[in-house]
Amino acid sequence: MMLDIRDLSVVFTDRGAPFTAVDRFSLQMEEGEIVGIVGESGSGKSMTAHALMGLIRRSAVTVSGSAVFEGTDLLPLSRAELRQYQGRDLSIIFQEPMTSLNPTMRIGKQVEESLRIHEKLSRAERKARALDAMALAGLPDPEEVYRQYPHQLSGGMRQRVMIASALVLRPRLLIADEPTTALDVTIQAQILETLKDINRKEGTAILFISHDLGVVKALCSRVVVMKQGEIVESGPVDDVFYHPREDYTKLLIASRPKREKLRGGGDNE
């Protein structure tokens, strides 16, 4: 098993009564698998992802449980130990493509940053691998984009840049936190297609987070449904989609945008 998360909890202790954003979350993933997390906004999906990536670094937030990745529990690691994993074995792309890139740094430098941090390569080697990752992420004309700044790119392109920089070291696990929520529907479909391709070509396991069960169905084999920090339902994606047990899940399915429903639940988008 590649990843074994058990009883992951994230508790905020900074305002009065402790607030549990993630409550005993458990999930297992195999190599190369695509697993979905679905839930309404505020259900704790991003907190789960950030806790897993070691991105919750405030003292007012307590992360407990275990997250064993390839035999090592990530949660008790020191920052320095965790850094060995971040960007190399584990990568993440975020919900906000417009603000997740450094506005004053050229795209190329941002894509190759993980290489600079984790490997000793010549500048030319770094560039070659960055361009390669950019092509894999579906960026047209990587040479050109390499020299550009984020503000010169559209949201979809920026998200592809994020994908390229997450993939530049070919991580074992990519966490995609609502990567298409901020993008329009056609771009969304193309990016999902790209993620699928990457999974097929590189065998990258993907933990795919969405508030849209249809999108999850199009991409994932299994899904967990989150509500107020807890998993309320999980299983093979078709089971959950066609035979939801929880009213909450039914609501999630029913509240999907009409446009996609008409096109058949997000399949083949």
Added chain:
Amino acid sequence: MGKTLLKRAGLLIGTLLLVSMLAFVAFSVIPGDPTDSILGIEATEEQRLALRAQLGLDQPIYQRYWSWLTAFVTGDFGQSYKYNMPVSGLVAAQAKVTLVLAAVSFVLIVVISLPLGLISARHQGGIVDRVVTVLTQVTMSVPNFIMGLGLMFLFALVLKWFEPKYIPLEDGLGAHLRFMVFPALAIALPKSAMTVKLLRGSILGEMGQDYIRTAYSKGNSQGSALWRHVLRNAMIPVVTFLAMAIGDIMAGSIVVEQVFTIPGLGRILISSIGNRDYPVVQAIVVLLAGVVVLCNFLADLLYRVMDPRIDGR
């Protein structure tokens, strides 16, 4: 970029023209007459009129401005009414003193505020941060004049680190600068306090941005996230602030020169205004404005280099 540069250069010249015009107009409407201070109050009306004609003061203002301007662009700053010598010869040495004082002040601001801003942001809430926060709060509101007196009292009279007597450049660069550091501090400390506060806030603001989370997710340490990502972005507002501070630094120099009895532009400016020695005043005003406008122009260039988003808009 070339086009905006041209536009900025045009703006620079326009500003200088406007400033020189305003100065011209201002000095022709304030009461008092240069002939008073040259001839004394005993002089007859005929003598007065003759002198006015000789100085060209009987001509209408636009004509006077025009002849001043055409001479100015050829490098001729005119004659001092009072001392009857070329203005350029009169102010050159003093201008150098003031410019050195302003430059030392600016360097001090940068040298003091960048490390302090960085450290207090990096160790937010720590002991250094808390001390710096209190100090900046106190220092920020002290006028240059008071700060000058305070430093003079502390370093010259109590600690005796320097003699409260101006040391010219001719006595050696080291000795000159060693003296100049104290008046420069009087100008630099309040501005440094503001810069520290701005930089600290700017760094903390950038630290909370999404792209810093991205930087951490790639395996950056806190230090490298700060150096490689935060700093450049955080410096953008600071550069703008420092550029705008140049005007205050020049003004501060003139004030602080009085406290430390430094023979800079301040002294000659004040005596020339008293004497209604317009050509001298005019030259100093344009010179000061020129320095400020030029520095702003350079800051604008730097700003464009630092923030790639500017040109795209």
